[in-house]
Amino acid sequence: MTTICNNLTAVRARIAGACREAGREAVEVRLLAVSKTFGPDAVREALDAGQRAFSENYLQEAVAKIDALAGLDIEWHCIGPIQSNKTRLAAEKFDWVQSVDRLKIAERLSAQRPEQLPPLNICLQVNIDGGENKSGVAPDEVASLARAVAALPRLRLRGLMTIPEPAATYEAQLAVHRQARALFDSLVAGGLPLDTLSLGMSADIESAVAAGSTMVRVGSAIFGGRARPA
Numbered sequence: 298m299t300t301i302c303n304n305l306t307a308v309r310a311r312i313a314g315a316c317r318e319a320g321r322e323a324v325e326v327r328l329l330a331v332s333k334t335f336g337p338d339a340v341r342e343a344l345d346a347g348q349r350a351f352s353e354n355y356l357q358e359a360v361a362k363i364d365a366l367a368g369l370d371i372e373w374h375c376i377g378p379i380q381s382n383k384t385r386l387a388a389e390k391f392d393w394v395q396s397v398d399r400l401k402i403a404e405r406l407s408a409q410r411p412e413q414l415p416p417l418n419i420c421l422q423v424n425i426d427g428g429e430n431k432s433g434v435a436p437d438e439v440a441s442l443a444r445a446v447a448a449l450p451r452l453r454l455r456g457l458m459t460i461p462e463p464a465a466t467y468e469a470q471l472a473v474h475r476q477a478r479a480l481f482d483s484l485v486a487g488g489l490p491l492d493t494l495s496l497g498m499s500a501d502i503e504s505a506v507a508a509g510s511t512m513v514r515v516g517s518a519i520f521g522g523r524a525r526p527a
């Protein structure tokens with residue numbers, strides 16, 4: 298067993314434990330491996346250990362990796378900020394983009410999604426705790442953005458993604474995750490057919506699952522510490 302394989306087993310056990318604690322089924326929470334800064338070999342190792350969904354933050358790095366691993370059964374998610382001049386790459390190379398926070402970006406992704414590919418899966422990134430230097434739409438603007446994005450022909454709006462500020466305690470993490478969950482529930486109650494709440498990273502898997510996350514994005518707990526900040 299490799300380190301990555303062992304780490305994956307441990308992360309899956311954390312998710313399963315958190316689900317048990319919350320009275321949820323483990324299959325309700327997908328694991329998204331965050332492979333940013335790690336090379337194709339690390340992705341291959343995780344793939345061999347049964348991991349299928351991977352995510353990247355930097356488009357240039359991502360595209361090199363996606364091309365190097367072409368032909369393998371991998372679902373690629375973009376979770377980093379996208380400038381409007383880079384939307385074409387994202388529309389062509391990814392299965393999901395979780396970092397949409399402006400209509401202009403969504404419109405470009407829809408227009409540039411190649412015809413032979415299925416609609417691009419989208420999550421709206423929400424700045425749930427008002428962090429000043431963070432991207433993400435403000436919570437009170439999510440509903441109108443969601444409606445506009447849901448109407449775009451080549452996109453499939455799946456849900457919300459948040460990256461809360463690190464919190465010191467489980468209770469503090471849980472409080473912020475619950476705000477994201479409440480926002481998600483209000484959109485569903487408003488008639489949007491959403492199925493994805495992308496919430497939780499290496500440090501806060503447990504509180505995210507307790508709050509109702511359906512997808513945790515885990516990097517360092519699988520691949521180890523990153524050499525450069527990301």
Ligand SMILES: *Cc1c(COP(=O)(O)O)cnc(C)c1O
Binds near residue numbers: 331354499514517
């Ligand atoms: C890097 C990153 C993660 C993973 O963070 P870890 O703490 O390494 O698990 C998750 N989501 C986003 C958006 C990231 O940029």
